[in-house]
Amino acid sequence: MELLPKGQKNSAEVSWEDQQKINEFSTHISKKDILTAELEKLQTEKEYIDDLSMEIELIDEDDNVDYKIGDTFVLIKQSEAMERLENQNGYLETKITELETQIEGLDSKLGALKKQLYAKFGTAINLER
Structure with missing residues (x-):
């Protein structure tokens, strides 16, 4: 089975070093996909907590609210729930920042590898999604 257009031949020789770069690119893409999925999950959770915080702020400070800890709901004061x-919001912001930093690092590595691989293989390699 030939994947190149008719009449076009693959003249690029793939060395061991080139294959290592291709493997490294693939590994970084996989890591980025995992981190991006985790980032989206944390951002959604942060949005839920922000919405919940706004709702709980409307409750009187002396009133009790149901607060979920694990699989159990407990009654705690509004101020303690806030x-x-x-605290949970601060933790999520820290984790989101860490993930964004890691993704940026992977993007820079991927950019450098793309540049090297496209310089050698040109249109004979496709690194785009």
């Missing part, structure tokens, strides 16, 4: 939500 404090817990703020």
